[in-house]
Amino acid sequence: xxxxxxxxxxxxxxxxxxxxxxxxxxxxxxxxxxxxxxxxxxxxxxxxxxxxxxxxxxxxxxxxxxxxxxxxxxxxxxxxxxxxxxxxxxxxxxxxxxxxxxxxxxxxxxxxxxxxxxxxxxxxxxxxxxxxxxxxx
Amino acid sequence: xxxxxxxxxxxxxxxxxxxxxxxxxxxxxxxxxxxxxxxxxxxxxxxxxxxxxxxxxxxxxxxxxxxxxxxxxxxxxxxxxxxxxxxxxxxxxxxxxxxxxxxxxxxxxxxxxxxxxxxxxxxxxxxxxxxxxxxxxxxxxxxxxxxxxxxxxxxxxxxxxxxxxxxxxxxxxxxxxxxxxxxxxxxxxxxxxxxxxxxxxxxxxxxxxxxxxxxxxxxxxxxxxxxxxxxxxxxxxxxxxxxxxxxxxxxxxxxxxxxxxxxxxxxxxxxxxxxxxxxxxxxxxxxxxxxxxxxxxxxxxxxxxxxxxxxxxxxxxxxxxxxxxxxxxxxxxxxxxxxxxxxxxxxxxxxxxxxxxx
Numbered sequence: 342x343x344x345x346x347x348x349x350x351x352x353x354x355x356x357x358x359x360x361x362x363x364x365x366x367x368x369x370x371x372x373x374x375x376x377x378x379x380x381x382x383x384x385x386x387x388x389x390x391x392x393x394x395x396x397x398x399x400x401x402x403x404x405x406x407x408x409x410x411x412x413x414x415x416x417x418x419x420x421x422x423x424x425x426x427x428x429x430x431x432x433x434x435x436x437x438x439x440x441x442x443x444x445x446x447x448x449x450x451x452x453x454x455x456x457x458x459x460x461x462x463x464x465x466x467x468x469x470x471x472x473x474x475x476x477x478x
Numbered sequence: 479x480x481x482x483x484x485x486x487x488x489x490x491x492x493x494x495x496x497x498x499x500x501x502x503x504x505x506x507x508x509x510x511x512x513x514x515x516x517x518x519x520x521x522x523x524x525x526x527x528x529x530x531x532x533x534x535x536x537x538x539x540x541x542x543x544x545x546x547x548x549x550x551x552x553x554x555x556x557x558x559x560x561x562x563x564x565x566x567x568x569x570x571x572x573x574x575x576x577x578x579x580x581x582x583x584x585x586x587x588x589x590x591x592x593x594x595x596x597x598x599x600x601x602x603x604x605x606x607x608x609x610x611x612x613x614x615x616x617x618x619x620x621x622x623x624x625x626x627x628x629x630x631x632x633x634x635x636x637x638x639x640x641x642x643x644x645x646x647x648x649x650x651x652x653x654x655x656x657x658x659x660x661x662x663x664x665x666x667x668x669x670x671x672x673x674x675x676x677x678x679x680x681x682x683x684x685x686x687x688x689x690x691x692x693x694x695x696x697x698x699x700x701x702x703x704x705x706x707x708x709x710x711x712x713x714x715x716x717x718x719x720x721x722x723x724x725x726x727x728x729x730x731x732x733x734x735x736x737x738x739x740x741x742x743x744x745x746x747x748x749x750x751x752x753x754x755x756x757x758x759x760x761x762x763x764x765x766x767x768x769x770x771x772x773x774x775x776x777x778x779x780x781x782x783x784x785x786x787x788x789x790x791x792x793x794x795x796x797x798x799x800x801x802x803x804x805x806x807x808x809x810x811x812x813x814x815x816x817x818x819x820x821x822x823x824x825x826x827x828x829x830x831x832x833x834x835x836x
Contacts (some may be wrong), residue, residue, distance in 0.1 A: 394654060401531050403539075407749065410656035410701055411759070414752035414774075416836075426777040440776070444539060444749075471758045 382462065389463025392456055399445025405460075408444065412467040419477040430476075433461055517792070518621050521554060521588070523547045523785045524564025524726035525746030527597060528579040536578055539779055540569070543747035543802075547785040548585050550800060558787060559620065561588045564726030564744055565595025565631070565691035571649050573606050580610050591618075595691045595726065596631040596663070596702075601649040603638070604629070615669050617676050623685045623790055626676065630665050630690035630705050630725075637661040655701050655751070662699060663692040664706035673714055685720040685793030693725045695734060695741055698754035698762035703728050715739055720793040730782075731799065733809050734765035735817035741765070742797050742809060742818060750774045750782030753835045769823045771799075771807070772832035778803040 393412065396402045409415055420433040427435070434457050438449035450457040526544035529537040551561060563583060568575035576598065583590060592611040594604055604614050614629040632638070633652075638661075642648040651659045665673075680686065688694065694711050697703035705711070715721045721739045729746035730753060753770055754762035764770075774782030780802035789796040794811035797818075801807065812819040823829050 394657075401537050402529060403537055406654060406656060407527075408751070410751065411757045413754075413757040414835075426775075443776075443779075468758055 383466075385459045385462040386466045387463075388455075389459035389461070389466075392460055393463055398456075399441060399447040401446045403445050405440065405445070412464040415464050415468075416477075417461070417465045417468050418471050418473050419475060422476045422478065433464070437461070437464075516622055517790060519554075519556065519558045519787055519789050521551045521558045521561045521785065521787045522564060522724065522744050522797075523551065523561060523583075523747060524593075524744045525566040525595070525729055525748055526579055526582075527566055527569045527746070527748040528575045528582070529569035530572060530574050530578070536575075537569075540748045541578075541582070543749075543780060543783050544579065544582050546780070546802065547747045548582060550785065551787075552585070552587050554787060558588060561586055561590045562689060562724075563590055563592045564689065564724075565593040566597040566726065566746075566748075567592075567595070567607075568598050570653060571598050571601035571607075576606055576610060591627065591689075593627055593689050593691050593726065594629040594631060596652050597649075599629070599631055600638075600652040601645050615672065621790070623687055623793065624680045626673065626686065626688045628665050628669055628673070628688065628690045628694075628711075630692045630694065631663045631702075631727075632666045632669075633661040633664055633706075660702065662704055662706040663702050665690075665694075665711055666707070670707065670710060670714070673711070677714060677718075680718070682718050684718070685790070686715065686718045686722070687790075687795065688715065688721070688723045690723065690725045692727050693732070693741065693743065694723045695736060695765075697728075697732070697764060698760060700757070700760055700762075701751075701754060703754060703762075712736060712739060722795045724788070724795065724797075731771040731807065731809070732765060732768050733797075733818040734767055740795065740811060740818050742795060744786050744797070745771075745782075745784040745799060745801065747783050747785060756835050767817055769820045769829060770833050770835055771801070772804055772830075773835060775803075 392398050392405075393409075394404050394406045396404050398404065405412075417433050420436070421430050423430050424436065427439070434452050437457065437460055441447045441449055523544070527540050528544065529540055531537060551558070567579040567583075594607060594614050598604065598607045608614060615627055617624065617626045619625070638648070642651065651657055652661070654660065677686075690705070692705045693703055694705050694708050696705070696708055716737060718738065723739060723741045724744060725741070726744050726746070728743045729749065729751035730743065731745065732741070732743040734741040750771070753764060754760045755764060771782060781804055782801070784799055784801040786797050786799045788798070791811070796808065796810040799807040799809070807823075808821040809818045810821050811817070823833065
């Protein structure tokens with residue numbers, strides 16, 4: 342459950358940037374802002390992709406991408422949804438933890454662990470353009 | 479297990495012998511094809527991806543899939559004439575993984591013939607595999623059928639020989655199905671030349687069956703559900719009356735008909751793969767004929783994996799999919815449609831919700 346130090350730094354830079362460029366004014370953002378925010382997001386997507394294909398995220402060398410190339414068959418657009426086997430409505434990160442525990446024979450991640458956020462950023466990015474269908478099985 | 483249960487009922491009805499109380503999948507295909515002495519069966523096991531963790535530890539899940547296929551195959555009655563292994567025995571092609579896989583397969587009470595997969599190949603370009611299993615491409619005749627085995631997972635020489643600093647890295651780059659640093663599979667010039675010469679000795683009326691690891695058709699390049707020189711191979715096979723191509727790699731049910739050539743994929747024993755249409759960013763060409771396998775239930779670790787026994791019926795192949803934890807499927811060559819047809823689900827209105835992938 343180690344958090345990556347560069348994530349903290351990056352987040353700090355966003356706060357500083359907000360104070361400097363906007364001061365007390367309301368949020369009138371520029372093209373530069375949009376680009377920078379997109380870069381922040383894509384950095385998380387890339388971190389997620391690295392974890393998704395990593396043999397060391399789990400304990401047995403199995404990577405998420407072995408069963409889910411390009412994160413296919415993960416259906417982020419359908420969460421939260423009822424998972425029959427868990428017996429309740431769950432968000433995507435609980436299903437990711439199920440995979441960490443079972444096929445990857447590893448430990449679950451906290452919901453706000455930067456690794457968990459990066460995994461979800463990657464999975465969702467690969468599914469971009471697909472309409473939201475919460476609850477769909 | 480619906481189909482097997484039905485077969486069992488027929489079996490009990492058609493014979494005076496009461497079947498023994500086994501619930502294991504037992505083939506009764508001889509009942510259906512009892513007239514022709516030339517009909518025979520073989521079993522097909524593929525894509526076990528035996529993966530070493532460290533030392534004597536291997537990924538349990540993948541081990542179990544292969545062990546079960548071997549145990550089931552040994553129970554087939556009537557006994558199949560031989561067993562094919564369709565490639566990707568190992569995950570990263572190491573001698574430890576190939577040895578461990580070969581040891582599990584050694585429990586088979588049949589002749590076993592092997593197809594090369596990319597996970598077996600790209601560490602040492604098949605050197606250790608050849609020591610265990612023999613040549614990378616070959617042909618043989620059996621009961622009037624000409625069988626051909628190709629190594630269809632080779633690629634451009636630049637990629638294989640010049641691009642990567644170590645063999646280990648080359649293996650890792652090709653092992654990632656969705657890795658953009660990978661390279662398209664191909665049979666290549668050397669084997670195409672050999673294939674042409676091999677086929678020159680075969681009568682055009684002889685049924686031909688080709689085993690490859692990758693599809694000898696183009697479905698989705700991003701995951702190498704693809705063979706770069708597929709059209710050239712198809713052209714060499716075109717003069718023959720009955721041709722069947724059976725391939726692994728895709729970890730899912732696919733079938734197609736292109737001219738005289740029937741295409742059938744086989745299941746993996748390790749894990750299932752999504753259909754390419756499930757990847758929202760993919761441009762892909764799944765054959766329209768294919769009725770997909772059921773969507774996998776991850777809570778059943780063997781769901782959407784399995785193995786198959788194959789009837790050679792009058793020179794065409796019928797695939798009987800034995801699907802662990804799910805309903806078995808039969809894809810049979812239809813003499814009317816002249817294509818492979820799912821015996822239960824082919825019609826649009828016969829399909830069930832789990833066959834919708836998105």
